[in-house]
Amino acid sequence: MTQARQWATTDVLEEVRGGVGFITLNRSKALNALSLAMVRAMYEILLDWKDNPAVKAIAIRGSNKEGPFGAFCAGGDIRFFHEQAEHGNPEIEDFFTEEYTLNNLIPNLGKPYIAFMDGIVMGGGMGISQGGTDRILTERTRMAMPETLIGLFPDVGGGYFLSRCPGHTGEWLGLAGDHVMGGDGLSIGWGDHFLSSSRQAEVWQALGEQDFSSGEAARQWLRGQCEPAPAVSEAFTKAREEAEQFFGAGDFNAILKALEAATDNAWAQKTAQALRKRSPLMLHVVFEQIRRARGMTLAEDLRMERDLVRHCFFPQHMGRKAVSSEIIEGIRALVVDKDNNPQWDPPRVEDVTPEMIEAFFESPWPASVHPLASLK
Template structure:
């Protein structure tokens, strides 16, 4: 229950479909630990229920599916030196795997704001739908954090270096660019979502998609591939910034300015995590790495400071420590990837991870 007595996750079945509604519209449906557990339990039950053939997830209200995890709770935990956030991430990342390996069609309505943890409960699904209102992002570097919930896995699979650009800048993309980057599969006008949702109760997913999908409005990233691929192929964040500034392209200069406002440590750790994720292969192995990184971030200064500046005090002037890229050493970065011993997250993986399970 939320503080006002409302269920934070609404569950019901109609026809052959199970419906999950994230129900914290005043908080942009941000995920609490209770919500993660409730969604996971529902998916587990429906996966073995022959009466449920399809699952759909959506967000309550008009603003978006989910803006991410409850970062106010993470802020309080980081300040107190607690472990509640690590427990939350452990269950959240397991939910991400369940979604990715779900044996039935998992339809995610990625309408409106879909960020951070919202990407985790949608972009790993088998049927990912965006609209003209979609704004999809992994904005973690702006709060001194690193893309998680399998975000580094998803973004390394985008064409060229588009994923690196999105991970470092935290920029949000619309429908066409989400499709281009492999974060979504289909475009449906927002006005048709109600009809699509209703149709899923009585018709198979493939038939419903044919009725409602159409072509997305043009995006921006395709025409920027040349400078993005060149600049973000550099080996270090410093060289990426230098290439952006030297490119002579206005949008590239804007990207450099964006990076200048992010946590220097988060930028360097994010780049290292992306490059490592390219070699790790499966989502499970990447999430295990992300868990180490997230736990390390909880005890680093920039996470609490970033949340303070962006969400708590809203002064938008974080004081990063270290304050510059040059001051972030290789040892500083390596600390985020150190083994956790008995606290490691260990996830089983499928023999054929690329197979669609239905």
């Protein structure tokens, strides 16, 4: 029976049917944007099922205003970030520590985790899907890591999975925040299976009506229900080819300079114009994040990102207060006041110094007492 635990929230529904644990994100009015209560509910549910031998596999989906599916998760609740950072609420620290702990738990469950990634899957939605064993994309899937739009960086393990995209696709998607549509994500490792959106309900229902002997048996059954991967779209193929020409440079300034110099290339000009609207400081930080993450485990990457997010919201390392941070200014301009005119500091990518970038990667905690020290 679908329910919400007493300590949890009705924004996360759980049930166990036929040896499979099912989670439905139920905050459709906010496109299932993650709140602290939702993160806590998911973590406790998964921790319980991890050690429950009766639960052979786990499946998760989102919901929209009409019912299940249609939207997976649009990310974290950025209005909450803005309000709490302005007021110095320590719950903003709790949110990121607990969200990243959840992101690390998913690939360490020791049993299948099946994500029905229908509709919008962005930011935090990627964080609760990319660690899964079976990531199902549909023709309605729209994936992105668009954090540079609001003066943040692609977190929730973004450094880890972006850096493992083929070639320099990860730098392109992490810096520009472009969307990956439908089954195209299969070609860069952001999904494992394809399923028409019209068939999700029947597969979800049938998944809980089997008598699986093991988690691997559940995975084999699921693979039999999915469909052949569609051809990669011509537009995505071309965009990746373009990205390879520019995003392999040795630093971000070189990337932008090359894009702007390609005056006869419409894709390069459009991408350069989009990047000029992002936080210059955070573009440099994101470039460094992705390059560093290539040599890290997921746990190491999440610890680095926890350092980064502290510096983003509380930029004392730059002599600024929270209200003067890039993230608060970005959310103000794009979401709160909606003037679409963020006042970035520094205002140009050329004004960002190596010292400004490096300061983001200096941990504010000794290793032994880091908030994510226990992650393996």
